[in-house]
Amino acid sequence: MALRGVLRAGEICIRVMDMAKARHHYGHIMGLHEVMEDDQGKVYFKCWDEHDHHSIVLNPSDKPGMDYFAFKVYDDATLDALEPKIKAFGLEVTHVEAGVYPKSGRRLQFVLPSGHTMQLYAEKAQIGNTMPTVNPGVTPDDGVVRGLHINRLDHLLLGGGNIDENVKLFTEVFEFDLSEKLVEHESQMSLAVFLTCSTTPHDVAFVLQPEQNKFHHASFWLESGHDVIRAADRLGKYRVPIDVGPNRHGVTRGMTIYFFDPSGNRNEVFAEGYVHYPDTPTLIWDTRDLGHATFSQDNTPRQSFLEVLT
Numbered sequence: 633m634a635l636r637g638v639l640r641a642g643e644i645c646i647r648v649m650d651m652a653k654a655r656h657h658y659g660h661i662m663g664l665h666e667v668m669e670d671d672q673g674k675v676y677f678k679c680w681d682e683h684d685h686h687s688i689v690l691n692p693s694d695k696p697g698m699d700y701f702a703f704k705v706y707d708d709a710t711l712d713a714l715e716p717k718i719k720a721f722g723l724e725v726t727h728v729e730a731g732v733y734p735k736s737g738r739r740l741q742f743v744l745p746s747g748h749t750m751q752l753y754a755e756k757a758q759i760g761n762t763m764p765t766v767n768p769g770v771t772p773d774d775g776v777v778r779g780l781h782i783n784r785l786d787h788l789l790l791g792g793g794n795i796d797e798n799v800k801l802f803t804e805v806f807e808f809d810l811s812e813k814l815v816e817h818e819s820q821m822s823l824a825v826f827l828t829c830s831t832t833p834h835d836v837a838f839v840l841q842p843e844q845n846k847f848h849h850a851s852f853w854l855e856s857g858h859d860v861i862r863a864a865d866r867l868g869k870y871r872v873p874i875d876v877g878p879n880r881h882g883v884t885r886g887m888t889i890y891f892f893d894p895s896g897n898r899n900e901v902f903a904e905g906y907v908h909y910p911d912t913p914t915l916i917w918d919t920r921d922l923g924h925a926t927f928s929q930d931n932t933p934r935q936s937f938l939e940v941l942t
Contacts, residue, residue, distance in 0.1 A: 635706070638714075638806045638829045641788055641836060642684060642704035642756065644850050646897055647693035647942075651675065653894035654690050661870050662852070662899070663779015664688060667759070670734055678759075679784045679852065680776050685735040685757045687785040688850075696895040696942040698847035701788055701836075702739065702751035703806075703829075711740055711754055717805045718742055730755070744801065746792030747844025780863040786853040786902050787834050791841035791941045795825050798838050802827045808835070810914050812883050814925055817918040826883065833884035833905045846941035849890065849898035856903055857887040863901045864889055876937055882928040883917060890937065897942050 648654035655675060658664045664677040667686050676686040684704070691699055705711060718725050718740070728739040728751070737755025744750055762772045771777075799822075802808040811833050814824040826834040839848060854860055864878050867889065875898060877889030886905040892898055923931035926938075 635830060637706055637710055638752070638808070639704045639706055640830060641687075641701065641785055642753070643687055643689065643702040643751075644785070644788060645674075645689040645691050645699040645701070646847075646850065646893075647695060647697050647699060647895070648690045648893065648897070649693060649696060649895045651690065651692050657872070657893045658688065658690065659779075661779060661866065661872060663777070663782055668734065676734065679782045680772065680778075681761045681783040682785070683758045683760050685759050696847075696897045697845075698748070698790070698897075698942075700741070700749040700751055701790075702753055703835075704756065705752050705754050708737070708754045711738070711752060714752060714805065715740055718801075721801055721805055723801075744792075745794035745797035746790060746838055748790050748792065749845075780852070780866055780901055781854060781859050782852040782901065783855060784853045786832070786851045787836060788850055789837045789839060789848040791839045791846035791848050792844045793840065793842070795838040795840050796822050799825050799827065802836070809908065809910060809912070811908050811912070812915040812917065814883065814917045814922075815919070817920050820918075823919070824883075828908050831907050831909065833886065833908055841941060843941075847897065848941050849900045851900040851902045854887075854901050854903040860887045860889055860901060860903050867891055875940070876927060876934055879927045879929045882921070882925040883915075895942075898940070 659666050666677055668676045673692045675690045677688040678686045723742040726741040728741055730738045735757035736753055739751045739753040741751045762776050808827040808829045811828045812826040824839040826837045828835050860878050873892045875890035880887050884905045887903045890900050917925040922933050926933045
């Protein structure tokens with residue numbers, strides 16, 4: 633499939649309450665690469681196999697959670713094409729000039745029906761993955777892949793109301809596919825929705841919550857289930873609080889571990905899953921099989937996983 637239009641989750645800004653502890657968590661334990669600190673004290677990280685300058689922004693704050701998330705689009709013309717469609721959907725669009733966000737071109741910013749601030753951008757400085765683009769080889773130098781062996785930012789799960797309106801926005805305006813959906817058995821009310829603009833099971837997902845603008849987790853891609861087990865060993869070594877895992881989701885079929893950063897924000901490392909194509913049917917789960925949908929190896933839903941968001 634030739635990917636054009638909206639490409640991927642390219643950036644998330646996470647609020648942290650102790651920057652020294654956050655740097656140790658995301659840098660030393662997880663193994664992300666710190667690339668800069670700005671004059672506001674925000675710290676920027678990238679995963680080793682991402683070419684763009686950064687994907688994770690840590691913002692010092694007195695409370696945890698997410699400030700905004702941003703998707704990268706194919707080119708500047710895509711921003712021009714999407715702006716009137718977003719406005720026609722009923723959302724107010726704010727223009728952010730190039731350079732306001734470091735190493736980034738201009739952005740469109742708007743608030744989703746679920747209360748989350750989303751941005752779209754086409755340009756960000758690329759610093760590569762330490763391997764050349766001509767005869768690159770297959771593995772970087774020693775020390776580049778470290779920590780949990782994270783390749784890239786994979787997806788986000790966010791909580792709020794009006795998640796069916798989010799589905800309409802993402803499918804009708806941004807041309808995502810609704811890959812999977814969890815519904816309440818009797819009423820068929822949407823409880824969680826999973827959306828993809830690529831060949832992954834999901835690039836962003838939303839879970840129904842009583843409060844708007846809640847952050848469930850940011851997920852990071854590992855190459856294999858073996859890497860998930862190795863990540864669990866490292867998280868245990870550093871006494872990182874574990875929410876769930878290792879386990880496998882029924883939804884998306886991904887191998888997973890959920891854990892918390894020092895501010896209480898949830899992280900995930902994720903591997904495997906299935907390949908999604910535009911003709912793949914939407915998979916529907918209902919609450920009769922909630923245990924298997926969430927964690928298929930022990931068929932046990934966790935209250936913390938369902939209820940703890942920042």
